[in-house]
Amino acid sequence: MSRQRKVALVGNPNAGKSALFNALTGARQKIANYPGVTVERKSGRFVLPTGEPVEMTDLPGAYGLDPTSPDEEVTAKVIAGHFPGEAAPDVLVVVLDASNLEQHLVFAQELLALGKPTVVALNMVDLAERDGLVLDAAVLAEELGVPVIPTVAVRRRGLAELGEAIANAGERHPGPGLTALGQTERRVAAHAMADAAILSESKRHRLHAKLDQLLLNPWVGPVILLAILFVVFQAVFAWATPFADALDAGVSALHDGVKAALPPSLLRDLLTDGVIAGVGSVIVFLPQIVILFAFILAMEASGYMARAAFLMDRMMASVGLSGRSFIPLLSSFACAIPGIMATRSITDPKDRLTTILIAPLMTCSARLPVYAVIIAAFIPHTSVWGGIGLQGLVLFTLYVVGVVGAMAVALALRSSMTKGAASGFIMELPKYQMPRLKDMAIGLWQRAWIFLRRAGTIIFMVTVVLWVMLNFPKAGPGESQVDASIAGKVANGLAFVVEPIGFNRDMALALIPAMAAREVAVSSLATTYAVDAGDNEDEQALELGDQLKRRWTLPMALAFLAWFVFAPQCMSTIAVTRRETNGWKWPTFMLAYLFGLAYIAAGATYWVAVAAGL
Numbered sequence: 001m002s003r004q005r006k007v008a009l010v011g012n013p014n015a016g017k018s019a020l021f022n023a024l025t026g027a028r029q030k031i032a033n034y035p036g037v038t039v040e041r042k043s044g045r046f047v048l049p050t051g052e053p054v055e056m057t058d059l060p061g062a063y064g065l066d067p068t069s070p071d072e073e074v075t076a077k078v079i080a081g082h083f084p085g086e087a088a089p090d091v092l093v094v095v096l097d098a099s100n101l102e103q104h105l106v107f108a109q110e111l112l113a114l115g116k117p118t119v120v121a122l123n124m125v126d127l128a129e130r131d132g133l134v135l136d137a138a139v140l141a142e143e144l145g146v147p148v149i150p151t152v153a154v155r156r157r158g159l160a161e162l163g164e165a166i167a168n169a170g171e172r173h174p175g176p177g178l179t180a181l182g183q184t185e186r187r188v189a190a191h192a193m194a195d196a197a198i199l200s201e202s203k204r205h206r207l208h209a210k211l212d213q214l215l216l217n218p219w220v221g222p223v224i225l226l227a228i229l230f231v232v233f234q235a236v237f238a239w240a241t242p243f244a245d246a247l248d249a250g251v252s253a254l255h256d257g258v259k260a261a262l263p264p265s266l267l268r269d270l271l272t273d274g275v276i277a278g279v280g281s282v283i284v285f286l287p288q289i290v291i292l293f294a295f296i297l298a299m300e301a302s303g304y305m306a307r308a309a310f311l312m313d314r315m316m317a318s319v320g321l322s323g324r325s326f327i328p329l330l331s332s333f334a335c336a337i338p339g340i341m342a343t344r345s346i347t348d349p350k351d352r353l354t355t356i357l358i359a360p361l362m363t364c365s366a367r368l369p370v371y372a373v374i375i376a377a378f379i380p381h382t383s384v385w386g387g388i389g390l391q392g393l394v395l396f397t398l399y400v401v402g403v404v405g406a407m408a409v410a411l412a413l414r415s416s417m418t419k420g421a422a423s424g425f426i427m428e429l430p431k432y433q434m435p436r437l438k439d440m441a442i443g444l445w446q447r448a449w450i451f452l453r454r455a456g457t458i459i460f461m462v463t464v465v466l467w468v469m470l471n472f473p474k475a476g477p478g479e480s481q482v483d484a485s486i487a488g489k490v491a492n493g494l495a496f497v498v499e500p501i502g503f504n505r506d507m508a509l510a511l512i513p514a515m516a517a518r519e520v521a522v523s524s525l526a527t528t529y530a531v532d533a534g535d536n537e538d539e540q541a542l543e544l545g546d547q548l549k550r551r552w553t554l555p556m557a558l559a560f561l562a563w564f565v566f567a568p569q570c571m572s573t574i575a576v577t578r579r580e581t582n583g584w585k586w587p588t589f590m591l592a593y594l595f596g597l598a599y600i601a602a603g604a605t606y607w608v609a610v611a612a613g614l
């Protein structure tokens with residue numbers, strides 16, 4: 001039996017390759033409405049209409065076979081068969097964005113010049129049609145000399161025809177349009193071919209052009225962006241409250257139920273003070289995470305996020321970064337790990353390194369529970385300047401401080417350690433789209449699941465270990481259990497380091513397990529106070545927020561917030577940085593500078609707040 005044939009999906013970024021890959025193979029690759037999403041090749045199985053199974057590969061988007069970034073290099077190598085241990089693909093499926101035909105035909109010509117069996121998927125014809133573009137696939141097929149199949153990846157249109165064409169792909173004869181050799185010639189040819197294939201074009205285009213004029217206006221654009229972000233953070237607090245309260249009540253009920261059902265024992269204490277108090281204190285932030293991501297996903301899917309990147313380009317350039325850093329930095333608002341991996345689409349190595357080093361300063365979703373618990377306890381639930389919620393405002397400020405800090409660090413790095421010229425911006429703007437409800441639901445579910453899984457695994461485990469360390473050895477009469485315990489002893493030993501910045505023993509105690517994940521700071525505090533409450537009924541009845549209010553001053557709380565803006569409390573981020581920079585040098589530097597900044601920021605916040613009489 002002969003070897004299974006290989007089919008590769010290639011084309012410009014954002015053409016819909018991954019969407020097509022998912023539709024054909026049933027996989028769940030990330031797709032999003034901006035270029036540079038796929039940075040690694042992924043393979044899956046697809047059965048052709050003839051019954052022949054083939055190996056389908058989704059490649060990172062590229063603008064040419066001459067790689068200018070690590071992800072483009074993957075594409076070029078796979079196609080050329082230079083990827084270690086991988087045969088070259090037998091059939092290429094060139095994916096074109098029908099509403100961006102001219103631009104996408106440039107790379108397509110380069111691919112066709114390879115002479116391999118090729119099929120063209122003229123994808124996104126729905127968007128082209130909506131824009132009033134009527135395309136003639138037959139004319140294009142004639143020009144290119146290969147079959148051209150109109151598809152709509154996200155609605156599974158044209159898939160059968162595409163499978164048919166792949167099955168029949170074989171020897172081919174270059175079409176009349178395929179004579180260009182150089183890049184400039186290809187551009188001219190692309191223009192001519194697009195002209196020939198496009199039958200008509202109309203009004204929707206003009207509406208979107210108007211919208212872009214407004215949203216990308218150098219003065220109005222940033223104001224709109226800021227206003228949108230502002231609303232997002234207001235909503236995170238305002239809308240989440242009823243859901244968070246319900247969850248909170250559920251956790252309390254569970255706590256009381258378990259307590260009533262079991263006889264007093266270590267196991268009961270472990271369940272109530274350790275697991276339920278600790279993990280429960282984190283889970284109540286699920287509604288806030290979901291609301292935040294609903295906005296982020298909607299902005300991504302609508303095409304607005306890419307406009308935001310475009311707007312940010314100037315600001316990024318002023319600190320020596322290119323707009324290409326925007327997407328990795330944006331992903332870092334969810335989590336720095338995918339953000340750091342997304343830097344593979346950055347062309348310039350120094351640009352890329354700088355982006356990796358500042359990615360942990362973007363406020364990842366693991367910080368949200370920490371911020372939210374402190375804000376809810378210490379910032380009054382009032383409005384300022386007629387209707388703006390103070391809590392949301394403080395949250396917004398914390399995010400902004402992270403971004404401003406990142407920009408300042410980028411500027412410092414770019415003029416010292418990673419000195420070099422800033423590279424240009426080459427992002428193309430995706431089309432505006434209504435976010436699809438189903439995609440949004442899947443995206444939200446995935447985010448929620450990641451959050452819950454973290455709560456159920458890493459946060460759960462760290463909390464249990466901490467509970468054990470807080471309960472042994474047992475305190476003598478009149479002695480505080482926390483002070484007597486192993487964890488308390490370690491924290492007391494560490495306290496002198498953080499005392500100058502206003503932290504007490506409990507805060508020191510929370511910082512160590514929180515190296516595993518930032519949310520653990522919340523579960524650690526909850527568990528510590530639950531253990532500390534012991535058998536005292538009044539103490540036990542207090543919620544985490546009330547405990548914090550009784551034990552911390554406002555300057556301490558603010559210092560704790562400032563610490564979490566900067567501190568690299570995440571082992572996985574350090575590990576992924578080591579992998580992506582091939583060594584310990586940069587992760588060590590990252591740890592040192594972030595802890596340094598955190599220490600200074602927390603100390604300054606504490607002492608300024610004390611001086612101000614807060």
Ligand SMILES: Nc1nc2c(ncn2[C@@H]2O[C@H](COP(=O)(O)OP(=O)(O)OP(=O)(O)O)[C@@H](O)[C@H]2O)c(=O)[nH]1
Pocket residue numbers: 012013014015016017018019020030031032033034035036037038039059060061062123124125126127151152153154155301
């Ligand atoms: N309306 C419409 N949207 C599509 C179609 N195909 C893909 N999309 C959307 O276009 C965007 C880009 O799709 P991806 O599959 O991520 O594109 P890609 O080519 O893999 O992009 P990179 O990985 O960045 O190279 C996503 O928002 C998809 O939902 C289509 O046929 N019609």
Ligand SMILES: [Mg+2]
Pocket residue numbers: 017018019030031037038059060061
């Ligand atoms: Mg992709």
